[in-house]
Amino acid sequence: xxxxxxxxxxxxxRRNPMRSILTTLGxxxxxxxxxxxxxxxxxxxxxxxxxIASMGTNLLIVAPGAExxxxxxxxxxxxxxxxxxxxxxxxxxxxxxxxxxSSSALVVCGNSNWxxxxxxxxxxxxxxxxxxxxxGEGFTETQLQAGLPVCVIGETVRRxxxxxxxxxxxxxxxxxxxxxxxxxxxxxxxAAMGPDQDDLVVIPVVTFQRRIAGNTDIxxxxxxxLTSAKTALAKGQVEALMRERRHIAAGQVDDFxxxxxxxxxxxxxxxxxxxxxxxxxxxxxxxxxxxxxxMNIMLVSVTERxxxxxxxLSIGAREREVLLQFLVEAVTLSVFGGMIxxxxxxxLSFGGAIAFGxxxxxxxxxxxxxILFSGAVGVGFGYVPARKASRLNPIDALRHE
Amino acid sequence: xxxxxxxxxxxxELRHVSKVYGAGESEVRAxxxxxxxxxxxxxxxxxxxxGSGKSTCLNVLGCLDAPTSGNYLFQGVDVHSLTRDQRxxxxxxxxxxxxxxxxxxARTSAIENVELPLVxxxxxxxxxRLLALQALEEVGLGARAHHTPAELSGGQQQRVAIAxxxxxxxxxxxxxxxxxxxxxxxKRDTMQLLIxxxxxxxxxxxxxxxxxxxxxxxxxxVRFHDGVIESDTLTGQxxxxxxxxx
Ligand SMILES: Nc1ncnc2c1ncn2[C@@H]1O[C@H](COP(=O)(O)OP(=O)(O)OP(=O)(O)O)[C@@H](O)[C@H]1O
Ligand SMILES: [Mg+2]
Numbered sequence: 001x002x003x004x005x006x007x008x009x010x011x012x013x014r015r016n017p018m019r020s021i022l023t024t025l026g027x028x029x030x031x032x033x034x035x036x037x038x039x040x041x042x043x044x045x046x047x048x049x050x051x052i053a054s055m056g057t058n059l060l061i062v063a064p065g066a067e068x069x070x071x072x073x074x075x076x077x078x079x080x081x082x083x084x085x086x087x088x089x090x091x092x093x094x095x096x097x098x099x100x101x102s103s104s105a106l107v108v109c110g111n112s113n114w115x116x117x118x119x120x121x122x123x124x125x126x127x128x129x130x131x132x133x134x135x136g137e138g139f140t141e142t143q144l145q146a147g148l149p150v151c152v153i154g155e156t157v158r159r160x161x162x163x164x165x166x167x168x169x170x171x172x173x174x175x176x177x178x179x180x181x182x183x184x185x186x187x188x189x190x191a192a193m194g195p196d197q198d199d200l201v202v203i204p205v206v207t208f209q210r211r212i213a214g215n216t217d218i219x220x221x222x223x224x225x226l227t228s229a230k231t232a233l234a235k236g237q238v239e240a241l242m243r244e245r246r247h248i249a250a251g252q253v254d255d256f257x258x259x260x261x262x263x264x265x266x267x268x269x270x271x272x273x274x275x276x277x278x279x280x281x282x283x284x285x286x287x288x289x290x291x292x293x294x295m296n297i298m299l300v301s302v303t304e305r306x307x308x309x310x311x312x313l314s315i316g317a318r319e320r321e322v323l324l325q326f327l328v329e330a331v332t333l334s335v336f337g338g339m340i341x342x343x344x345x346x347x348l349s350f351g352g353a354i355a356f357g358x359x360x361x362x363x364x365x366x367x368x369x370x371i372l373f374s375g376a377v378g379v380g381f382g383y384v385p386a387r388k389a390s391r392l393n394p395i396d397a398l399r400h401e
Numbered sequence: 402x403x404x405x406x407x408x409x410x411x412x413x414e415l416r417h418v419s420k421v422y423g424a425g426e427s428e429v430r431a432x433x434x435x436x437x438x439x440x441x442x443x444x445x446x447x448x449x450x451x452g453s454g455k456s457t458c459l460n461v462l463g464c465l466d467a468p469t470s471g472n473y474l475f476q477g478v479d480v481h482s483l484t485r486d487q488r489x490x491x492x493x494x495x496x497x498x499x500x501x502x503x504x505x506x507a508r509t510s511a512i513e514n515v516e517l518p519l520v521x522x523x524x525x526x527x528x529x530r531l532l533a534l535q536a537l538e539e540v541g542l543g544a545r546a547h548h549t550p551a552e553l554s555g556g557q558q559q560r561v562a563i564a565x566x567x568x569x570x571x572x573x574x575x576x577x578x579x580x581x582x583x584x585x586x587x588k589r590d591t592m593q594l595l596i597x598x599x600x601x602x603x604x605x606x607x608x609x610x611x612x613x614x615x616x617x618x619x620x621x622x623v624r625f626h627d628g629v630i631e632s633d634t635l636t637g638q639x640x641x642x643x644x645x646x647x
Contacts, residue, residue, distance in 0.1 A: 004523065008520065016508065311504050311517075314465050314492065314504070316489055316491075316522070317493075318490070319485060321521065393465065393466055393467060394464075394465040394466075394492075398504055
């Protein structure tokens with residue numbers, strides 16, 4: 001009985017190509033959009049999380065000026081190397097401390113030039129920010145102490161100035177000073193948001209202060225905590241120390257800020273989670289719209305189908321045989337539409353991930369949800385009217401208008 | 402009423418069957434206390450004015466419709482006491498039904514329509530095809546086997562409906578105006594086919610018709626008037642083969 005009924009169901013699908021195609025299409029689009037949207041949303045989240053991690057683990061940024069009050073207050077004085085040394089020596093939860101003094105400048109090499117950020121810092125900079133060396137190495141103790149004109153360049157700078165050539169040992173010019181390239185940092189990849197982390201030139205902080213800035217200011221201090229769990233502790237220690245060193249009385253507002261990258265990461269992750277939920281909601285709506293499309297097709301054909309059921313009943317089909325046929329029909333169309341929808345959804349989200357340079361990660365849960373929903377829609381709207389019709393007297397089903 | 406001589410249980414028996422549509426002012430008594438006994442092998446013509454309850458009676462006989470009151474006994478079993486599935490099996494194994502409005506499956510070829518009752522009887526594919534083609538040839542439509550109802554004339558559709566009803570070689574053939582759309586030559590052929598089925602295969606036939614000369618083929622004529630059986634008469638033809646309950 002089952003075999004014959006399945007054959008009947010397939011015949012019926014073939015016999016009404018338009019109805020079958022429209023049903024399949026509705027399910028297909030619904031499933032594809034859910035998968036594509038949710039997967040893309042998750043890719044964005046993963047990408048942003050990865051970007052934050054790549055900026056350095058356990059990172060604290062100490063900057064002059066009160067927190068969350070717009071641009072850095074001009075009245076807040078800059079740090080000095082003494083502050084850096086103090087943090088290093090006195091804050092127990094702190095691992096590495098890197099001073100940074102920066103400005104933007106034009107870097108020239110032969111016929112090429114490139115406008116980039118010049119960071120005056122120490123070798124700790126590379127560790128705190130998580131840079132690895134692709135070629136060459138950081139600064140020697142002599143270079144740092146004496147403020148020699150040496151530099152480490154990022155991948156973007158190398159590409160713009162050297163093309164395919166090996167930069168280590170070559171020289172570049174910043175202003176009137178000629179710098180020797182000692183190292184090239186490995187690329188951190190294109191960030192989904194925020195600045196290009198490969199677009200920088202690092203020189204010894206002493207060199208920066210003497211030859212470029214002409215003062216002893218430190219613009220910001222990068223601090224890494226011993227462990228991720230100790231970032232809050234480290235933050236407290238650094239804050240207390242800086243309040244003391246900058247003579248801020250109890251009750252007075254800090255004229256500096258200590259920013260925790262982990263906090264910022266959590267915030268951004270929250271934002272992207274909301275984004276994913278939003279995309280999911282949009283996708284859910286399209287699934288429902290697809291479902292309503294299917295429902296329309298099914299309801300329009302219900303008169304004809306009810307007559308068909310009447311005919312089948314009148315020549316001796318049992319209720320359950322009629323229902324099995326309709327169930328097989330609905331399930332086949334839903335599964336078929338669902339499968340194409342899954343493939344299409346995966347293709348769309350994969351293409352999107354590639355286009356926006358994001359990691360592609362398909363989670364099975366959303367596929368399962370999409371399949372279940374499409375199945376429920378197909379079966380619900382194909383099967384329920386059929387069940388109603390098959391419970392009528394044959395003659396009433398035949399007379400149905 | 403008017404039973405032919407009864408030895409065993411009659412094939413069908415309607416006991417005070419009524420079918421009422423609507424209620425109150427708009428109430429229509431399509432059947433009103435109908436008593437009817439039909440023996441194995443009979444050929445009964447049901448006649449009467451339009452709206453007199455002929456189709457309603459046939460639908461009740463075919464287990465397609467349930468009477469409002471009264472009992473319908475098929476081979477002595479009260480159909481009302483059966484489950485829906487059992488009534489479906491009754492239709493599957495004992496009845497052939499030709500509808501006044503054909504009721505063929507749309508977009509489905511003539512032969513597939515004729516095959517359908519055999520599908521539910523679990524007849525294998527090749528045998529099914531053969532039997533369906535034979536039935537179509539019997540109604541003169543062998544050449545149109547692969548046309549869909551939309552590609553067939555009214556009379557041709559009617560003959561497909563007849564083929565579908567006879568393909569299972571039923572015990573009881575119920576035909577509602579099976580010749581309504583046919584020309585006089587086809588009418589004669591179709592009636593001859595029904596008579597052959599009745600005489601050679603012993604199929605009991607109940608046919609609804611408006612046409613007096615068609616009724617002449619039958620051995621027994623039941624005349625309806627406003628849901629009531631007005632007369633129930635045997636014709637001379639009936640004498641030739643007697644009971645005929647094979
Ligand atoms: N589903 C229904 N609802 C309401 N009234 C109905 C219904 N079916 C039939 N009737 C009424 O029952 C009566 C008998 O109808 P039936 O179809 O049995 O007539 P008939 O003798 O077959 O007529 P015809 O020769 O025109 O086919 C008619 O008055 C009809 O209006
Ligand atoms: Mg009628």
